[in-house]
Amino acid sequence: MGxxxxxPMVDVTIGAGGAVQPAEVKDVELYHPxxxxxxxxxxxxxxxxxxxxxxxxxxxxxxxLVLSWxxxxxxxxxxxxxxxxxxxxxxxxxxHGMIMVIYLLTALFLGGFGNYLIPLMVGSRxxxxxxxNMVSYWVYLLAVLVLVASFFTPGxxxxxxxxxxxxxAVLSGTPGREWGIILMLASLILFIIGFTMGGLNYVVTVxxxxxxxxxxxxxxxxxxxxxxATVLALLAFPALFVGSVMMLFDRVLGTSFFMPAIFELGxxxxxxxxxxxLFQHLFWFFGHPEVYIVALPAFGxxxxxxxxxxxxxxxxxxxxxxxxxSIGALSFVVWAHHMYVSGMxxxxxFFFAATTLIIAIPTAIKVYNWVLTLWHGDIHxxxxxxxxxxxxxxxxxxxLTGLFLGNPVVDVPLSDTMFVVAHFHMVMGMAPIxxxxxAIYHWYPKVTGRMLNETLGQFxxxxxxxxxxAIYFPMHYIGLLGVPRRYFExxxxxxxxxxxxxxxxxITVAALIVGFAQMVxxxxxxWSLFKGKPAGSNPWRxxxxxxxxxxxxxxxxxxxxELPVVYRWAYEYSVPGAKEDFVPQNQPPAPRxx
Amino acid sequence: MTxxxxxxxxxxxxxxxxxxxxxxxxxxxxxxxxxxxxxxxxFWITGVVFTAVILFMAYCVFRFRHQPGRRAAYDPENxxxxxxxxxxxxxxxxxxxxxxxxxxxxxxxxxxxxxEVEVIGQQWLWSFRLPGQDGKLGTSDTRNxxxxxxxxxxxxxPVVHDDVVIEADDLHLPLGKPVxxxxxxxxxxxxxxxxxxxxxxxxxxxxxxxxxxxxxxIGTFEMLCTELCGAAHYNMxxxxxxxxxxxxxxxxxxxxxxxxxxxxxRQAKGTQ
Numbered sequence: 001m002g003x004x005x006x007x008p009m010v011d012v013t014i015g016a017g018g019a020v021q022p023a024e025v026k027d028v029e030l031y032h033p034x035x036x037x038x039x040x041x042x043x044x045x046x047x048x049x050x051x052x053x054x055x056x057x058x059x060x061x062x063x064x065l066v067l068s069w070x071x072x073x074x075x076x077x078x079x080x081x082x083x084x085x086x087x088x089x090x091x092x093x094x095x096h097g098m099i100m101v102i103y104l105l106t107a108l109f110l111g112g113f114g115n116y117l118i119p120l121m122v123g124s125r126x127x128x129x130x131x132x133n134m135v136s137y138w139v140y141l142l143a144v145l146v147l148v149a150s151f152f153t154p155g156x157x158x159x160x161x162x163x164x165x166x167x168x169a170v171l172s173g174t175p176g177r178e179w180g181i182i183l184m185l186a187s188l189i190l191f192i193i194g195f196t197m198g199g200l201n202y203v204v205t206v207x208x209x210x211x212x213x214x215x216x217x218x219x220x221x222x223x224x225x226x227x228x229a230t231v232l233a234l235l236a237f238p239a240l241f242v243g244s245v246m247m248l249f250d251r252v253l254g255t256s257f258f259m260p261a262i263f264e265l266g267x268x269x270x271x272x273x274x275x276x277x278l279f280q281h282l283f284w285f286f287g288h289p290e291v292y293i294v295a296l297p298a299f300g301x302x303x304x305x306x307x308x309x310x311x312x313x314x315x316x317x318x319x320x321x322x323x324x325x326s327i328g329a330l331s332f333v334v335w336a337h338h339m340y341v342s343g344m345x346x347x348x349x350f351f352f353a354a355t356t357l358i359i360a361i362p363t364a365i366k367v368y369n370w371v372l373t374l375w376h377g378d379i380h381x382x383x384x385x386x387x388x389x390x391x392x393x394x395x396x397x398x399x400l401t402g403l404f405l406g407n408p409v410v411d412v413p414l415s416d417t418m419f420v421v422a423h424f425h426m427v428m429g430m431a432p433i434x435x436x437x438x439a440i441y442h443w444y445p446k447v448t449g450r451m452l453n454e455t456l457g458q459f460x461x462x463x464x465x466x467x468x469x470a471i472y473f474p475m476h477y478i479g480l481l482g483v484p485r486r487y488f489e490x491x492x493x494x495x496x497x498x499x500x501x502x503x504x505x506x507i508t509v510a511a512l513i514v515g516f517a518q519m520v521x522x523x524x525x526x527w528s529l530f531k532g533k534p535a536g537s538n539p540w541r542x543x544x545x546x547x548x549x550x551x552x553x554x555x556x557x558x559x560x561x562e563l564p565v566v567y568r569w570a571y572e573y574s575v576p577g578a579k580e581d582f583v584p585q586n587q588p589p590a591p592r593x594x
Numbered sequence: 595m596t597x598x599x600x601x602x603x604x605x606x607x608x609x610x611x612x613x614x615x616x617x618x619x620x621x622x623x624x625x626x627x628x629x630x631x632x633x634x635x636x637f638w639i640t641g642v643v644f645t646a647v648i649l650f651m652a653y654c655v656f657r658f659r660h661q662p663g664r665r666a667a668y669d670p671e672n673x674x675x676x677x678x679x680x681x682x683x684x685x686x687x688x689x690x691x692x693x694x695x696x697x698x699x700x701x702x703x704x705x706x707x708x709x710e711v712e713v714i715g716q717q718w719l720w721s722f723r724l725p726g727q728d729g730k731l732g733t734s735d736t737r738n739x740x741x742x743x744x745x746x747x748x749x750x751x752p753v754v755h756d757d758v759v760i761e762a763d764d765l766h767l768p769l770g771k772p773v774x775x776x777x778x779x780x781x782x783x784x785x786x787x788x789x790x791x792x793x794x795x796x797x798x799x800x801x802x803x804x805x806x807x808x809x810x811x812i813g814t815f816e817m818l819c820t821e822l823c824g825a826a827h828y829n830m831x832x833x834x835x836x837x838x839x840x841x842x843x844x845x846x847x848x849x850x851x852x853x854x855x856x857x858x859x860r861q862a863k864g865t866q
Binding site for chain 1: 604615617626633676679680698746781783785790792794795819821822825828831
């Protein structure tokens with residue numbers, strides 16, 4: 001640490017082949033749009049697809065935000081709202097969870113940021129399969145519309161919880177049994193089809209379409225994060241896909257994949273011999289990697305935000321890459337830590353506890369490297385940087401409570417309580433969403449050519465960060481008390497003190513205030529589009545390729561006549577001896593002084 | 595400056611909230627004090643790490659904030675530091691995992707002298723079954739369920755007839771005796787949870803799961819369902835009463851066996 005003498009002025013990852021190696025793929029001819037429709041609607045340009053993905057994801061996210069207000073109102077003031085009954089409450093939590101995890105976070109990180117940033121950051125003209133990429137978005141939109149449609153069907157959307165555990169998900173004791181569950185499963189199946197088309201694009205583009213000199217170990221961590229997340233998603237979503245198809249068959253055709261003999265509401269159902277646990281294994285084989293599908297892009301992006309705004313190279317780049325890869329690999333062998341008390345063979349607990357706590361090690365390394373990047377930095381407290389800092393706070397907090405739940409005995413009293421709700425909102429709700437906000441403040445100038453308003457951004461940040469912390473930190477203690485999750489109301493349980501109700505009211509007030517701050521953010525997004533300060537091509541003085549485009553916003557084909565050539569890694573900030581405190585990746589090495 | 599200060603306040607405020615919180619776990623009423631100890635140990639380790647990381651970050655934000663003329667250092671890697679941090683983390687993680695697995699082994703290993711008690715979940719109520727004079731529970735199957743036989747006991751199994759069946763009433767357990775709960779459901783997944791016992795296990799239709807503990811405190815405790823089981827999930831409740839042995843036996847004598855209940859329903863049918 002500290003002393004920087006003696007470190008050569010080249011990137012740490014230079015290979016034996018010299019600074020610039022030949023590109024894997026020659027420059028390609030793109031599809032050129034001929035009309036307004038092919039330019040803005042059925043568009044094959046990854047940048048437009050990215051914006052379509054982002055707007056759709058944020059719009060459906062607003063629905064989830066409103067649902068969260070209704071959930072919180074019910075919890076703080078039970079039996080004050082005649083429109084919210086136990087059934088509606090379950091529908092709200094189910095749709096809120098599913099929208100946030102799948103249709104907002106996954107779609108925005110991969111479909112939104114992935115599409116926009118991958119081609120620009122690796123120096124290619126577009127994704128390798130632009131047509132498939134376009135279809136991916138339209139299938140995603142269809143999935144969202146099918147999901148929304150379930151609100152308007154008889155019986156409403158499903159109230160099975162976002163985990164959709166059978167048998168209750170397909171039986172009549174759960175709301176949305178008529179159409180809600182069918183549309184939910186259909187929508188998930190569509191989403192996965194759409195995602196697979198996009199996902200193959202991201203992976204192949206990163207592997208095959210990098211420009212000359214862009215070795216894998218020169219990729220910005222943003223690309224590494226999105227790349228690894230996409231690989232995970234391509235391997236994990238099939239488990240959810242088959243689970244959804246099988247449950248759809250159980251519901252519609254009367255098969256018994258997940259349905260044992262059941263006596264429900266006074267009669268024997270026709271199911272025989274299925275296994276509810278099988279679904280849980282399929283679900284969590286997808287569900288746990290899903291946590292990292294959301295987290296890895298956030299890890300990558302936040303690394304670049306911290307590095308750029310602290311004017312310092314990311315600390316331990318190679319360790320960061322290997323941490324991403326090993327977290328990705330380990331995430332496939334931890335799924336049953338969601339099932340310690342599910343009734344599976346309890347001896348599995350030993351294996352899954354060990355793998356789960358091992359995954360904490362590469363994760364902790366990432367945290368150390370983020371804060372060590374701040375050490376001896378030149379920290380500009382811009383809005384993206386503030387959001388990056390708030391990510392570290394919420395992620396460390398949520399990650400550490402994961403060590404409670406990953407330990408089987410500790411999980412026994414805490415599982416399915418509000419502790420779990422607080423934990424995952426902190427670690428995969430707040431933390432990635434703060435990265436999304438930071439990333440939007442960071443890249444909005446590239447996408448639109450204008451800066452977002454700084455004052456509104458500061459307001460948005462402070463209210464969101466402190467408000468969200470005030471929501472989720474105390475919530476752990478309600479869970480510690482023993483209050484179960486997914487409860488319409490706590491009722492007259494003797495072990496719950498009156499003060500817990502007061503705390504619930506406090507949390508709800510905080511949630512409503514944080515929700516209001518998001519309206520300010522939306523206003524900022526629209527207002528700055530017209531009135532924002534012009535950004536120029538590289539307002540943050542960043543090194544990565546997307547800031548070096550000839551036009552801002554980047555034009556069709558990204559790079560004008562010539563593809564950029566990459567000479568150095570992505571983190572040449574404050575290099576001793578260099579004139580500026582950043583050296584763009586495509587800047588050729590200076591001729592050696594005599 | 596302000597940002598660094600607020601980060602410090604967030605770290606210290608969290609610690610203060612933890613210390614002063616009136617919201618804490620319920621007084622324990624079972625032998626699983628080890629679980630509470632492991633949670634406490636985990637709170638200590640994670641609390642120290644959390645505070646240290648946030649305070650370090652706050653210090654950096656204060657000390658290395660941008661000022662005119664300031665330039666960051668350039669230090670890409672530091673193998674030694676990275677390895678040290680990895681090793682220290684691994685030790686901390688091991689310190690939480692090892693006692694956790696030790697206790698988990700106890701949690702899943704039922705002592706031989708444990709009395710078996712069956713808990714049956716259905717939307718949205720609890721039923722119970724205790725072994726009769728023979729000390730054994732008879733077999734059961736969801737396919738046997740009918741209005742005369744709501745728990746689906748096997749009427750052809752001779753062991754079944756003296757089993758004590760408790761419907762829509764409290765469960766009593768004797769103080770200080772290990773009890774193994776056999777958990778069963780006839781419709782959807784439910785979950786048995788009594789906060790004071792620190793015991794929880796899902797009840798899955800089509801299979802029998804278990805959990806064991808020793809009640810260590812006399813009193814009445816609430817039993818909750820903690821796996822979403824439909825619209826009235828939040829209202830699926832029952833009570834467990836932990837008694838002295840003599841009171842427990844007195845209560846037990848008043849309960850009806852499966853044979854008595856079947857005879858009663860047959861009688862009721864006969865007089866119709």
